[in-house]
Structure formats: C-alpha cells, structure tokens
Amino acid sequence: MAVSFDEVAVGTELPAQSFPVSRATLVRYAGASGDFNPIHWNEKFAVGVGLPDVIAHGMFTMAEAVRVVTDWTGDPGAVVEYGVRFTRPVVVPNDEAGAVIEVSGKVAKLLDGRRVQVDLLVTSAGQKVLGMSRAVVQLG
Amino acid sequence: MALDPSFIGRTYPPTEPYEVGREKIREFAVAVGDPNPAYTEREAAKALGHPDVIAPPTFPFVLTYAAAAQVVEDPELGLDFSRVVHGDQKFAYTRPLRAGDRVRVEIAIDNIKSLAGNDVLTVRGEVVEESGEHVVTSIMTLVARAADEQADEKAGEQ
Numbered sequence: 001m002a003v004s005f006d007e008v009a010v011g012t013e014l015p016a017q018s019f020p021v022s023r024a025t026l027v028r029y030a031g032a033s034g035d036f037n038p039i040h041w042n043e044k045f046a047v048g049v050g051l052p053d054v055i056a057h058g059m060f061t062m063a064e065a066v067r068v069v070t071d072w073t074g075d076p077g078a079v080v081e082y083g084v085r086f087t088r089p090v091v092v093p094n095d096e097a098g099a100v101i102e103v104s105g106k107v108a109k110l111l112d113g114r115r116v117q118v119d120l121l122v123t124s125a126g127q128k129v130l131g132m133s134r135a136v137v138q139l140g
Numbered sequence: 141m142a143l144d145p146s147f148i149g150r151t152y153p154p155t156e157p158y159e160v161g162r163e164k165i166r167e168f169a170v171a172v173g174d175p176n177p178a179y180t181e182r183e184a185a186k187a188l189g190h191p192d193v194i195a196p197p198t199f200p201f202v203l204t205y206a207a208a209a210q211v212v213e214d215p216e217l218g219l220d221f222s223r224v225v226h227g228d229q230k231f232a233y234t235r236p237l238r239a240g241d242r243v244r245v246e247i248a249i250d251n252i253k254s255l256a257g258n259d260v261l262t263v264r265g266e267v268v269e270e271s272g273e274h275v276v277t278s279i280m281t282l283v284a285r286a287a288d289e290q291a292d293e294k295a296g297e298q
Contacts, residue, residue, distance in 0.1 A: 019173065025171075025173070028170070028171045029171045029172065031167075031171070032167045032168045032170070032171035032172075033168070033171070033201070033202050034202055034205075034206065035205070058226050058229070059198055059201050059226075059229070060172065062198050062229060063172040063174075063196060063197075063198040064172065064173075066196075066197050066198065067172075067174055070174075070176060070196075070197065071176070074188070075178065075188040075189075076176055076178055076179070076194060076196060076197060076236060077178070077188060077189075077190055077194055077233075077235065077236040079197050079233060079236075080232070080233050081230070081231065081232050081233070082197050082198075082230070082231050082233075083228065083229065083230030083231070083279075084228060084229055084230075085227065085228040086225070086226055086227060086228060086229070132228070
C-alpha cells in the first residue's frame with residue numbers, strides 16, 4: 001500500500017528490518033555485481049590485508065539498507081536520492097549464522113513537492129556500519 | 141605522492157552502450173534477497189507506473205563502477221588501487237534504470253583533495269540513455285590511503 005505524504009510527520013518510523021549475510025550471500029552478490037575483490041570471499045586474503053575476516057561488500061550493505069525505504073514505499077522508483085558513507089565493515093564469519101545487518105529508519109525532514117528525507121540507522125554486531133545514510137523519497 | 145589536483149574537472153569519453161537486461165535485474169534482486177515484484181514482474185512494475193521492470197536503487201553502481209576504471213587505471217593519474225577503499229556513495233535519480241535501457245556512462249573527476257596524507261577522489265558518473273535522457277548520477281568517493289608509514293600514522297590519529 002502506497003504511503004501518502006499526508007500520513008507522515010518528522011519522526012515517523014519506518015518498519016525496522018534485519019538482513020542475514022552469509023558467505024554464500026557474498027559469493028552470490030559478487031557474481032551479480034561483478035565485484036570479485038577477494039576480501040569479500042577469501043579469508044586468507046582478507047586477513048593478509050589487515051581485516052579481521054571476510055567483509056561484506058559496502059554496496060551490498062547499501063542495497064540492504066535501502067530496502068527499509070523501498071519496502072515502505074512499495075515503489076522502489078520513489079527513491080530520488082540515496083547516499084551513504086562506509087564507516088565500518090560488516091564482518092562475515094564462515095559459519096551458518098554469518099552476520100546480520102540491522103536497519104531502522106525515520107522521517108527526518110518534510111521537503112517540497114511531497115518529498116521526505118529518511119535517515120537510516122544501519123548496524124551490525126552492535127556497531128554502526130554506514131554513516132550519513134539517507135534517502136529522499138517522492139511520496140504520493 | 142599526492143594526486144595531481146589539475147585532474148579536477150577531467151572528463152572521460154562515454155562508455156559503450158550497456159543494455160539493461162531483465163534477467164540481470166532479476167539476478168541482482170535475488171543476490172540482495174529482495175522479493176519486490178517491481179524487479180521481476182512486468183505487470184507489477186506497470187501497476188506502479190513503470191513501462192517495464194525496474195532495477196534496484198543500487199544496481200547502477202554495477203555500470204558506474206566499471207566505467208570508473210577509466211579513472212582508476214588512468215596511468216597519468218597514477219592511483220595506487222591496492223590502497224583504495226570506497227569512502228562514500230550517492231545516487232541522484234531522474235528515474236529508475238529499467239529493462240531495455242541502453243545507457244552510456246560519462247565519467248568525470250569532480251574533486252581531488254588530500255586529507256591527513258590520504259588522497260580523496262570524487263568520481264561522478266552520469267548514466268544517460270541513448271535517447272539522451274538522464275537516468276541517474278552516481279557520486280563515488282574513493283580514499284587512497286597514504287603510501288608511507290609516517291602518513292599512515294597521521295591518518296590513524298584522526
């Protein structure tokens with residue numbers, strides 16, 4: 001169901017979601033995105049360049065975070081701007097549990113033209129992994 | 141050695157056309173675990189007012205990152221890619237990318253600055269349909285960590 005501009009106010013919360021990430025997820029994303037950097041699938045290589053373990057692609061995390069917005073609006077085409085800063089890696093251990101990306105969002109500003117700014121909070125293992133994560137959305 | 145700021149404003153020739161395929165969109169949506177039918181079902185996309193299935197918001201990076209290789213591999217610029225991390229990423233959409241689009245990417249270097257010994261490079265990619273219609277702008281910041289230990293220590297103090 002589409003969200004109407006008239007239904008939202010500054011502070012309106014979007015339904016929060018959790019997204020699991022396993023090594024298999026990262027291999028699949030590498031294939032789909034064409035980013036085959038071994039830090040995203042080869043533990044020996046990742047540790048060799050000073051990382052604690054294999055890490056998720058920043059662009060994968062960015063893709064998960066915006067789902068809180070696109071699931072809210074229904075229409076992914078409603079997103080007119082979207083930006084993030086990659087602050088910390090999402091470390092993905094080689095086990096069945098893997099990692100979890102937790103995303104919540106709220107309306108931060110009402111803008112002209114029935115648009116709103118949504119600020120996202122994106123964490124994994126209790127740490128903020130994306131900074132300045134925000135989207136501008138066109139509502140009906 | 142710091143990157144040459146005279147490269148600010150440099151543009152690169154548009155890439156060869158990339159045809160956005162519905163199966164590629166589906167593959168990407170599956171890879172990010174997103175079941176939104178706008179990515180896979182034409183009727184669902186049409187119900188939202190789109191002429192065909194659309195790509196997820198971060199899909200254009202697949203194109204803009206590949207196109208940015210022109211900058212990353214520009215021998216005159218001399219970026220040491222082994223020290224590069226993706227600092228931040230922004231998209232500004234005129235409309236979503238959709239199946240059947242044939243788009244080119246025009247790459248430009250918007251900024252180069254030095255922060256605590258690290259080179260910070262802002263690369264803009266304009267994704268433009270063959271008809272000339274603008275689809276999305278990607279702004280990517282790449283951070284090339286300083287090569288010498290002294291500068292590394294400085295960066296660590298931030």
